[in-house]
Amino acid sequence: MKRQNIMRPCQLTCQNCDRQYETIKDFKVHVRSYSHKQEVAVLFQTAVHQGQTFFPVFVVMDYLRTPNQKDPLIGLDMVTICITPEKYGAFYLCHVCEERLSSHDINEHLSSTEHYFKFLAHSNPELLRFAWFKDSFLYLQSSALKENGTNGSGSLRILELPKMMLKRGKKLAYHQVMMMFSKTKKLTERVRANRPQRKTLQAYITDPARTNPLLGLNFMVEYSCLDSEYHCGYLCILCKKKLQAIDSISHCISFDHVYWYLQEAHPATLECPKSSYTHYSYSFHKKILYLAKQAQKKCAPGEMQSVHLDLSGFKDIDSSSYMNALDKLQLIRQEGNQSEIKASVTPGERIIYTPETLVSSASMETTICSPEQEAEKTHKGLVNTIDLTYFVISALH
Numbered sequence: 001m002k003r004q005n006i007m008r009p010c011q012l013t014c015q016n017c018d019r020q021y022e023t024i025k026d027f028k029v030h031v032r033s034y035s036h037k038q039e040v041a042v043l044f045q046t047a048v049h050q051g052q053t054f055f056p057v058f059v060v061m062d063y064l065r066t067p068n069q070k071d072p073l074i075g076l077d078m079v080t081i082c083i084t085p086e087k088y089g090a091f092y093l094c095h096v097c098e099e100r101l102s103s104h105d106i107n108e109h110l111s112s113t114e115h116y117f118k119f120l121a122h123s124n125p126e127l128l129r130f131a132w133f134k135d136s137f138l139y140l141q142s143s144a145l146k147e148n149g150t151n152g153s154g155s156l157r158i159l160e161l162p163k164m165m166l167k168r169g170k171k172l173a174y175h176q177v178m179m180m181f182s183k184t185k186k187l188t189e190r191v192r193a194n195r196p197q198r199k200t201l202q203a204y205i206t207d208p209a210r211t212n213p214l215l216g217l218n219f220m221v222e223y224s225c226l227d228s229e230y231h232c233g234y235l236c237i238l239c240k241k242k243l244q245a246i247d248s249i250s251h252c253i254s255f256d257h258v259y260w261y262l263q264e265a266h267p268a269t270l271e272c273p274k275s276s277y278t279h280y281s282y283s284f285h286k287k288i289l290y291l292a293k294q295a296q297k298k299c300a301p302g303e304m305q306s307v308h309l310d311l312s313g314f315k316d317i318d319s320s321s322y323m324n325a326l327d328k329l330q331l332i333r334q335e336g337n338q339s340e341i342k343a344s345v346t347p348g349e350r351i352i353y354t355p356e357t358l359v360s361s362a363s364m365e366t367t368i369c370s371p372e373q374e375a376e377k378t379h380k381g382l383v384n385t386i387d388l389t390y391f392v393i394s395a396l397h
Contacts, residue, residue, distance in 0.1 A: 010064060010076050011155040015190050016040050024061060040160050043187060049085050056083055056090040060156055063107045071111035072144045075119035076154030077196050083158060084166040091170050096122050100174045116140040121250040122198050130212045131255040131288035136280035201248040212253045213292040216261040218302025218343040223309055223317050223329060231314045235326055237343055242322040258292055265295055265345045287353050294351045305341055307332060
C-alpha cells in the first residue's frame with residue numbers, strides 16, 4: 001500500500017516578541033497589535049509603525065497545507081523569515097545552511113538533500129548513513145520523513161524589520177545579514193533565541209543511543225571560545241581539513257575519514273585507492289561498518305585535542321586555511337607552554353571482511369525492506385539480493 005505523506009503543522013514564532021502562535025490568523029492579530037509595534041520600534045530604535053499592516057505570502061505554510069507532498073520540510077526551527085509591515089515582500093534565512101533565500105527558492109531549499117543533510121548533522125546525526133559520500137544521499141528523504149514524523153517541521157520564526165533594513169537585506173549574503181543584525185546585543189539575542197542546540201561531537205561520543213563507531217578522535221582538534229557555542233571549529237589532522245562545528249560529527253562518520261583512518265591503523269584493509277569508491281550500495285555500507293567496528297574494538301578512538309581562544313583569535317583561525325590554522329594553533333600552544341598538536345596510531349594487522357559468516361548467522365531470519373531500501377531501489381532499479389540481505393541484517397541485530 002502506498003504510504004500517504006502527511007506533514008505535521010508548524011507553529012509560528014514572533015522573534016521580535018518571543019511569542020508562539022498556532023495559526024497564521026493568530027499571528028497576524030499579534031503583529032497588528034500596539035504591543036508588537038512598540039516592541040519593534042524599541043528593538044530598531046524607530047518610530048512606531050502607523051497605518052495598515054501588510055503580510056507577504058507565507059509560502060512555507062502553503063506547502064505544508066498541501067496534501068501528499070512527497071518531500072517533507074524539516075528544520076524550520078533553524079529558519080527565519082524577515083518581513084516588513086509595508087508591501088515589500090520577504091526573505092528567508094536558513095541558519096543551519098547559512099544561506100539567504102527568496103520566497104521563490106525557500107521550499108525547494110528546505111526539501112533538498114543538502115538541507116536534509118545539514119539539519120540532520122546538526123540535530124540528529126543518527127539518521128545519517130555511516131561511511132556516507134555524495135552518492136549516498138538518496139536515502140535522506142526517508143530520514144527526513146522519520147524526523148518529520150517524530151518532531152514535525154518545527155516552528156517558523158518570523159522577524160519584522162524596518163522597510164529599509166529589509167530592502168538592504170534582500171541584496172546581502174547570509175553572513176552579511178547576520179552582521180547587520182549584530183549591531184545591538186538585544187537584536188542578536190532575539191535572532192538566536194530558542195534555536196535548537198547543535199548536537200556536539202562531545203555529546204555524540206557519550207550518547208548511549210549512538211550506533212555509529214567513531215575512529216581517530218585523537219586526530220580531531222577543536223578550537224573555540226569558552227563563552228560562546230557559536231564560536232567553535234575543528235581541524236582533522238588525519239584528513240587535513242578545516243571543519244565548521246556543524247560538520248564535525250558528519251565528517252567523523254564519513255567514508256573519507258574512515259578510509260584514511262583504516263589506511264593508517266590497518267594498512268591493506270581497503271585494497272583499492274579511495275578514488276575507486278564511487279558507488280554507495282548496501283554491501284559497501286555493511287562492509288565499511290563492519291571494518292570500522294572491528295577497528296574500534298582493536299584500538300580506542302582516543303581523545304580530541306582542544307585549544308581555547310579569545311574572540312579575535314578565533315576569528316583569525318576560522319578565516320585561515322587548514323595549514324595556516326594549524327600553524328597558528330601550534331604557535332598558540334607553544335606560547336602557552338602546552339604540548340604540540342600531533343596524533344598518531346600504531347599500524348596494526350589487516351582486518352578481513354568475511355560476509356559469508358554474517359549471512360549464515362542469520363539464515364533463518366525473515367526481513368522486510370526498510371523505507372530507505374525502497375527509496376534507493378526505486379531510484380536505481382533492483383538492488384542485488386545479497387547486498388540487500390547484508391543491509392537488512394544490520395538493522396535486525
